[in-house]
Amino acid sequence: xxxxxxxxxxxxxxxxxxxxxxxxxxxxxxxxxxxxxxxxxxxxxxxxxxxxxxxxxxxxxxxxxxxxxxxxxxxxxxxxxxxxxxxxxxxxxxxxxxxxxxxxxxxxxxxx
Amino acid sequence: xxxxxxxxxxxxxxxxxxxxxxxxxxxxxxxxxxxxxxxxxxxxxxxxxxxxxxxxxxxxxxxxxxxxxxxxxxxxxxxxxxxxxxxxxxxxxxxxxxxxxxxxxxxxxxxxxxxxxxxxxxxxxxxxxxxxxxxxxxx
Numbered sequence: 001x002x003x004x005x006x007x008x009x010x011x012x013x014x015x016x017x018x019x020x021x022x023x024x025x026x027x028x029x030x031x032x033x034x035x036x037x038x039x040x041x042x043x044x045x046x047x048x049x050x051x052x053x054x055x056x057x058x059x060x061x062x063x064x065x066x067x068x069x070x071x072x073x074x075x076x077x078x079x080x081x082x083x084x085x086x087x088x089x090x091x092x093x094x095x096x097x098x099x100x101x102x103x104x105x106x107x108x109x110x111x112x
Numbered sequence: 113x114x115x116x117x118x119x120x121x122x123x124x125x126x127x128x129x130x131x132x133x134x135x136x137x138x139x140x141x142x143x144x145x146x147x148x149x150x151x152x153x154x155x156x157x158x159x160x161x162x163x164x165x166x167x168x169x170x171x172x173x174x175x176x177x178x179x180x181x182x183x184x185x186x187x188x189x190x191x192x193x194x195x196x197x198x199x200x201x202x203x204x205x206x207x208x209x210x211x212x213x214x215x216x217x218x219x220x221x222x223x224x225x226x227x228x229x230x231x232x233x234x235x236x237x238x239x240x241x242x243x244x245x246x247x248x249x250x251x
Contacts, residue, residue: 057169058211065206069199076195076214077188083215087228098188 001054003046010039010107026091033099034082037106041075044110071109078102120239123153125160126210130173133205134212137175137198138240144197147180149219151240152249154232157210165209172211176232180243184218191216219246 001009017032038056045052045066053062056079063072081099085091120138122131138151155174156162162171177194186194194216221229233249 060211061202061206061208064199064202069203070196072202073192073195073199076198077191079213080191080195080215083213084223087215087225088223098191101188102192 001042003043003052006039006042006046006052010036010043013039014103014107026093026096027085029096030078030082030085030091030099033096033103034078037075037078037103040103040106040110041071044071044106047110068109071106074102074105074109078106120151121237122239123157123160123237125162126157126173127165127208129205129208130210130212133201133208134173134175134239136201136204137212137214140197140201141177141194142240142242145179148177149180149241149243150176150178150238150245150249152176152178152232153237153239154235158235158237170210172213174213174215175239176215176217176236178217178219178221178246178249181218182220184216184223186216221246221248 013032013036017029017036038059041059041063042052042054045063045068049066053059060072060076063069063075078099081095081102084095120135122134126134141148141151153173153175156171157173164170195214198212198214217224229248236249238245
């Protein structure tokens with residue numbers, strides 16, 4: 001996919017997860033934040049480095065190779081929250097907010 | 113360089129570069145977090161049921177970092193700091209073929225599903241330990 005296609009996908013996902021619907025699964029919101037963050041990372045890498053990965057496999061190593069260790073840490077934090085939703089207890093509102101905060105950091109990095 | 117597989121009891125079936133990456137990660141975490149109680153390998157690699165390195169989706173290495181606290185209650189900043197601590201290890205071992213998935217837990221493991229805790233207790237390989245492990249992991 002081209003950079004703009006990743007940006008469009010990220011914005012589509014964000015439009016959905018940020019829309020004011022009631023009774024939505026909190027885990028699903030974190031999944032959405034994770035998916036949007038991945039799309040923003042693809043976009044940011046393509047714009048800044050003219051290459052990106054189409055899969056989240058080895059993404060942390062890839063970002064570190066680019067010297068983007070902080071972005072890798074944001075991504076890992078979001079991934080950690082996501083997996084916490086799978087294996088942990090009930091997902092709480094603060095976890096969703098934390099996921100949205102990491103998504104915002106990644107989006108800011110990608111677009112600046 | 114010391115043999116990480118012996119130093120941290122890493123399984124012999126784990127490739128050398130991934131073992132070196134994990135060894136440096138544990139060094140960094142143990143140095144940065146005095147309350148780090150244990151690092152436990154669990155999941156398919158612990159059971160030696162991992163997908164091979166040449167498989168399209170080779171297995172990740174699943175690690176659990178246990179902290180000597182009653183509750184984890186991580187803020188976003190603390191979570192970010194944890195993963196930033198690992199960053200130098202990634203920079204030194206960029207060719208490690210397996211991804212590492214770190215999960216975080218308190219001594220009580222109360223934040224985790226009982227099934228998950230039971231799986232870790234059944235399959236887990238303690239790579240690093242400082243102090244006495246909680247009974248939820250040893251019973």
